[in-house]
Amino acid sequence: MAALQKSIDKRNALINATIELVNNDGFHATPMSKIAKMACVSPATIYLYFENKQDLVNKTYIEVKANYTAYAFATYYETMPVEEGFKVIWHRIAEFKLKESADAMFLAQCDNTPMIDEASRQEGIKHLQPLLDLWARGKKEGIIKPLSDYMLYAYAINPLSFLMIAQNRGSVKLDKEQLEQAYEAAWSSIKTCK
Amino acid sequence: MAALQKSIDKRNALINATIELVNNDGFHATPMSKIAKMACVSPATIYLYFENKQDLVNKTYIEVKANYTAYAFATYYETMPVEEGFKVIWHRIAEFKLKESADAMFLAQCDNTPMIDEASRQEGIKHLQPLLDLWARGKKEGIIKPLSDYMLYAYAINPLSFLMIAQNRGSVKLDKEQLEQAYEAAWSSIKTCK
DNA sequence: TTACAGAAAATGAACGTTCATTCTTTTTTA
DNA sequence: TAAAAAAGAATGAACGTTCATTTTCTGTAA
Structure with missing residues (x-):
């Protein structure tokens, strides 16, 4: 009976990485893999925090x-x-x-x-x-x-x-x-x- | 020894297709194949008119x-x-x-x-x-x-x-x-x- | 005026790569 | 210890570009 919580830090890191990468390259030129890497997270983890x-x-x-x-x-x-x-x-x-x-x-x-x-x-x-x-x-x-x-x-x-x-x-x-x-x-x- | 010329109409069609599709979907979300289709041209033909x-x-x-x-x-x-x-x-x-x-x-x-x-x-x-x-x-x-x-x-x-x-x-x-x-x-x- | 040769223009299919997303397994923590 | 969280590898689709081939067209010779 666990009740873990997703880390708000991780969510913030993802949001910040998105901002920085989209600013530099544009939305469609920033792969999820790059966002994940910048946020120090696995690509699969993004899908725990966001639908897509x-x-x-x-x-x-x-x-x-x-x-x-x-x-x-x-x-x-x-x-x-x-x-x-x-x-x-x-x-x-x-x-x-x-x-x-x-x-x-x-x-x-x-x-x-x-x-x-x-x-x-x-x-x-x-x-x-x-x-x-x-x-x-x-x-x-x-x-x-x-x-x-x-x-x-x-x-x-x-x-x-x-x-x-x-x-x-x-x-x-x-x-x-x-x-x-x-x-x-x-x-x-x-x-x-x- | 022919001296054909690339059609200016085709070039214009490509430019206009690019404008319309990029307006609707953004640059990285418009594939070359779609631009070609809208201009009634083969994808390969684009590369006769533009480098990439x-x-x-x-x-x-x-x-x-x-x-x-x-x-x-x-x-x-x-x-x-x-x-x-x-x-x-x-x-x-x-x-x-x-x-x-x-x-x-x-x-x-x-x-x-x-x-x-x-x-x-x-x-x-x-x-x-x-x-x-x-x-x-x-x-x-x-x-x-x-x-x-x-x-x-x-x-x-x-x-x-x-x-x-x-x-x-x-x-x-x-x-x-x-x-x-x-x-x-x-x-x-x-x-x-x- | 026609027929033809050859080169430019155009094509559709194919290639290799990259991407978003999912699957399976491992790690973390209440 | 059990379930959530996280991970990395895998998957299938889509993309930009290239390749091998066909089509179109023009200058020339008959």
Whole structure:
């Protein structure tokens, strides 16, 4: 009558190996055997933790996305004024993308390829709700342009992904000043008043 | 002593099949056999036109990128005022992404994955020069914020890719009005004066 | 105008390799 | 000690590429 438990360390090692290898080679170019080797585990062991390769990458996506949004909203409170709230969230997102760049690269790759199930994609979007709520408030107060959420995201948040990828390729080095410029551009594009 | 020529139609069919299949399934999930079938050609024939699978996708990328930039600058002249020039180029890019959405999706996927050689990527960037020149002019005239080219691209052009992907997934429908809003946001983020 | 030779182009089948997954056995631990 | 966890070897399918052969086409000679 045993009641062993699968090791959470092993699961984490598998998830981290997946992120690193998929970042370097892409999903279909990373064999399960390589993931296993990097996680110091037998290929067969992966199937104790995940149903199959697709499940492994879906679960990895959802987990990373959850970390991302938790980080983004960690210092934000709904009682903040709209402009301050946006500033706080924006800078947390920027910090995440720069500090946890492997995670951020993985998400960027997932968001632009047919690598992830549509269901898992939906699951990942849910956690952005606080930002959408903030925007709704800003629009009601006349501080933020009356644009759709997709439009606001496209101009205020998504450019950070582009800049992060450029930085990771070595095309750009984002210092503090450039980051402030980026924030200015983001805010300029969504605030009302010219 | 014959002097046959390889059919340009066959080459085009191969390129188009590659775009469509890679868009749907990703690079490593599209077998050469499937590309061949869609192009109505034997798998072996691909190797008369391209060295190997990597070469096929690199060449496809460069060709699509060239079409994209040609389209973008087709109605632009260097004698235009900066603001008008930007407006013209921006709208042409938007038009390309909406009309030739398969091509645009393919480029977006290439730009965020390790699918393409670094050399081919460099090759593709070259053709953007007219836009960089326009920005240099705008900065000199004090019309455009003194930001790096990457920063300007991130805020003025790249959001269109995000919106196009969202539209292709069915999350958004970009009508004329929304497109004008998008242009406004783009211009707001890079013009001087508040 | 036709017939033919020869080379390029195209093909389908075959090859060797790699991969995701499973099977059988061993190890670990409550 | 018994069952879960882990392992390594095995399996069958699928892949990129090549090979041996056939088809297509053009320049030339009759």
